[in-house]
Amino acid sequence: MHSRYLLSLFIFLLSNSLFAQPLKLWYKQPARNWNEALPVGNGRLGVMVFGREDEELLQLNESTLWSGGPVKPNPNPEAKTYLPQIRKALADENYERATSLTQKMQGRYTESYEPLGDLVIRHSLSGKPTNYYRDLNISDAVATTRFSVDGVTYSRDIFVSAPDQIIVIRLTADKPGKLNFTASTKSPLRHQNIAISSREIGFNGKAPSHTDPNYVDYNPQPVSYDDASQCRGMRFAMRMRALPSDGTVTADTSGLRVSNATSIVLLISAATSFNGFDKCPDKDGKDEIKLVNNYLNAAARKSYTALKQAHETDFHSFFNRVSLTLNDNKDVALPTDERLMNYASGTVDPALESMYYQFGRYLLISSSRPNGTAANLQGIWNPHVRPPWSSNYTININTQMNYWPAEVSNLSEFHQPLFSLISNVSKTGYATSRDFYGTGGWTAHHNTDIWAESNPVGDLGKGSPLWANWALGGAWLSQHLYEHYRFTGDRNFLQETAYPLMKGAAQFCSDWLVPDKNGYLVTAPSTTPENVFVLPDGKKGEVSVATTMDMSIIRDLFTNVIEASTILNTDADFRKQISDKTSKLYPFKIGKKGNLQEWYQDFDDVDPQHRHVSHLFALHPGRQIAPLTTPDLAAAARKTLDTRGDGGTGWSKAWKINFWARLNDGDHAYKLLRELLRISGVEGTNYANAGGTYPNLFCAHPPFQIDGNFGGIAGMSEMLVQSHLDDIYLLAALPSQWQSGQVKGLRTRGGFEIVEMGWRDGKVNKVVIRSTIGGNCRIRVPNSLKASNNVALKPASGANPNSLFQGPTTSNAQSATQVYDFMTKAGQSYTLTMQ
The missing domain is CATH 2.70.98.50 (putative glycoside hydrolase family protein from bacillus halodurans)
Structure with a gap:
């Protein structure tokens, strides 16, 4: 009897140890x-x-x-005849007429996965x-x-x-x-x-x-x-x-x-x-x-x-390139759905959070392979003949969000299918630019598909212009090309692939811009996906001029093209043309409520808590707004987020995690992460309009959209490491709930890998950085460090010409952090420890 009891106990303990593996999702029922x-x-x-x-x-x-099949050329031959009329209506501030005319500039819908x-x-x-x-x-x-x-x-x-x-x-x-x-x-x-x-x-x-x-x-x-x-x-x-x-x-x-x-x-x-x-x-x-x-x-x-x-x-x-331990990462010997239920009730479970991070990486590896197709709205998993939103590539945020974690989470190769999609879309996009607008270069709109659709969707006038006619999908996609270069330093990729595509997108934007009455260059017509404004007379409008999202994306693209052409020492005349136009772009505006203005004028929102916060593009994924470099605009961005609130669909919460991380507010980012992980789709969880996570860890838009998973782990990366400015900022938005931990394998811009970073009590106690291409490394940390292997550390005193980072100098922008420079050689690792 005694031996049978011991055998049963051993089997029970063994089974529970198997059940409790930290990188397993497991369940007691089908x-x-x-x-x-x-x-x-x-x-x-x-x-x-x-x-x-x-x-x-x-x-x-x-x-x-x-x-479906290949895109039919020029589905709306009359489209560009409406453009002068739309611009006239906008100049007259007749927004209702501008909206109805813009609706006439639409092509066909995309096909379905x-x-x-x-x-x-x-x-x-x-x-x-x-x-x-x-x-x-x-x-x-x-x-x-x-x-x-x-x-x-x-x-x-x-x-x-x-x-x-x-x-x-x-x-x-x-x-x-x-x-x-x-x-x-x-x-x-x-x-x-x-x-x-x-x-x-x-x-x-x-x-x-x-x-x-x-x-x-x-x-x-x-x-x-x-x-x-x-x-x-x-x-x-x-x-x-x-x-x-x-x-x-x-x-x-x-x-x-x-x-x-x-x-x-x-x-x-x-x-x-x-x-x-x-x-x-x-x-x-x-x-x-x-x-x-x-x-x-x-x-x-x-x-x-x-x-x-x-x-x-x-x-x-x-x-296995990346591992993440938060606090002690002590696992909980419960099924995943039960852990999610407990987590929604307030239970602390850092191992669940780290597993969620790795699950996002798992999904990217499983749905986006080199030489294959890009991950769509549902990755590669879809059971419906008419899936939600056609399970296509929605390029006013969702497709881009799918690939935010690719570089930083050490999965750079899995970014490649998106580059192939961009290349395909550019080819149809040249025709769209010419046929719909009479402009050069290439463009794409709200949606695309495996056939590289680039026209404004809407079935020839049946779609709403507030999403269908947004014309800067190609410009936003182009950011991913330059980001790949910033992370890898791959000059051949920049020269052969990225720069030609970026230049084509910039050519469209250059032609698309028109001067306003004050001499600023603006986009017209212009929308801000997918929000609506209120005019002083109470009427609603969808189509405007120079939305902040438009101007932010164009400013980002022009900056990247200028930098790329300088690095490649090519296209000096085009670089000067773009540089001149950059200086004339309609500037950021702070509204009467202290928020970052979303439209050309300081209109009120129909829905002040709209799930899209598109006008904060310059904060993330852009790099034009940051607390370290533009504190007034960063404060306006914070006010915008306070007004928008923390609600929203799954992907919306994920984007907000990234916003708050870029504002260096780790506790607010963590609050949203917990809300993103709130279980949905089971008894007692009615979060129909609040996002969340299904029992299988898929993100609930609802329904399922994979971008929320990818955006969520991109935000977690931003909480730990940021490199969008001119330095590697370690523990940039560390929440108080993650006071200790270790991460291995994250990548940063400048061609660096965080081989290992450990922290305790919110301070870095050890970091090992490997350089893949050599050059200056500038790090920003919350505490003093010393070199343990004869690294020549020195306080940062200005932008280093050998660095891939092209942002402004920030060494004295935040007194609470320490900033160091040291030179690196390709393939070498450098260890720094707490002083």
Whole structure:
């Protein structure tokens, strides 16, 4: 009896130690809905794992599976004829007429990201399941489901391999011959099930030629498949093969049946005919069946162990670059959903916060791979034919937010799909600039898609100008190009990729600007996504002149282009032209309430607590407003945030975390982080309009949008390390709740890596900095440091010409911090400790 008790105790302790791994999301029950399922992916293939016992559901995606086809040129030939009329109406302050005319300058809506299908695994079980457990190990990118029935323990392990481009599912029973199930596939798109052999099934299908956005309700056929030109509606294919096992396997078009097995591995391959944004996906498409078979045949020649080892080696090479410990990081031996419930009630759980940070990095690795597609509004995970907001690329904040953490969290390579998207959009954007506005360069608007749509969306006048006609999506996207250079110092990237694209965006902006009555250069028409103003007579307006967001983005772009052309020693004449125009841009204005003015005039807001705070772009992600350099404007930004309040959707809260971090207010940023992590979507949590986090740690817009996850961890990075000015500011916005901790692997602008930083009582006690490209390193810290390996530290006394940082000198701007310079060599690490 005593030995049995000890054995039971040992099993209990062992099980709980497994359950309590800090980098595992785990649960005591299956997912009841999609927002409780667990995501795995390799950037191209995605799976949502529900973890059901007798009828498992795996929802599948392939990142290139979209409706539609290449963009049709010049969808609104009359568009630019309205521009002079709009500008005349704005000069006359006839905002109502300006809005109605602007609405006439719209093209078509974007297309939609589509689901691939479902895999349903139906087990033959004779009893009630017990000892249920499921998890997502984000350290290894493997999802596991385990339960017992009649003394038999069943397990399912699922991962999506990037090296082998395959979904791998291993099913096991811990007693011989007890594994009996059927596996069937289906798709919500047009498809045909097929049986290839006794061990392989699949389907072939065709995506819609057009899918209306989910908010469009005026067309009788919102999803259509007819396209005689073969330029719209890509083909797709999926195959599932069972590898040899000890059981019996049979298959037909209804599914694959496994009998009397102990263990079996299923491989799933999928592909589409997508062959580029400008190629007809049907008649000029890739051979999707050949692609599927090549992936499947290559993977089938390998063992499960070899497939998993290759997957984990690849994943670890990225994920393991960064670690984060907050306070003691003491883990809580509770399921993730219960931890979230406790956290919402006020429980302190720093290990949950650090796991949330790593989960965001996990999602970026899993949804945005080099040479693949960029992460969309839902990453790569979407179950709907008409997904929320078409699951497209919303480029007035959301797509950009997806990539805010890429550089700082040491995932620079995963930024590359966005650069490819920008390049594609620029090509259609040149035509949009010419056809809609009669301007040079390239531009893009509120939305784009895999086909690189760049026109103002709205279905030829049915959309609202307050979002559809905002014309600076290309200018904002261009910031990411220069940020990649600022972090890496990659001169070849700057010269060959970034600068040409940035210059094209600047050419559009240069032509788009017009002088106002006072000689300032302004944008007209201009909107501020997605807010509305009130005129003195009580009327509402959407279209204005020189919104602060517009002017901030253009100022940011022009600054970056000037710096880049100087670094490359090219385009002196264009640089002077842009420099001259920069000096004439409509300036920032502080409103009557002490806030940063959002519009050309000091209008009131229709919704003073609107979720968008677009006019603070210069604070974040820009670098034109900062407490250290522009204290009056920073104070106005703070007043704006106080007025807007802390409410908002998931991504809105995430942006506000970044704003407050840039204002060096760590406690306010932390307050919003706790609100972002407030559990949503379960009983007793009704946060329909307040954002939050679902039980699977997906961000609740609501519904799910992945940008909130990415924006949230970008804000956490800003709380720990900032480098947007001319120094590396350590613990720039450290909240009082994170008085001790350690972070390893973060990157900064200037080509530096924080190999290790430890802090105690809010002060840095040790930092190891590695230089990747050499040059001057300037650090700002909350306490004095000394060099422990003969680093020649010196107080900063001015901008160093060898530094990649191009911002103003800030060495005396904040007396509470210490600022040091020291020269570095590429590849060398430097250790500094508390004095």
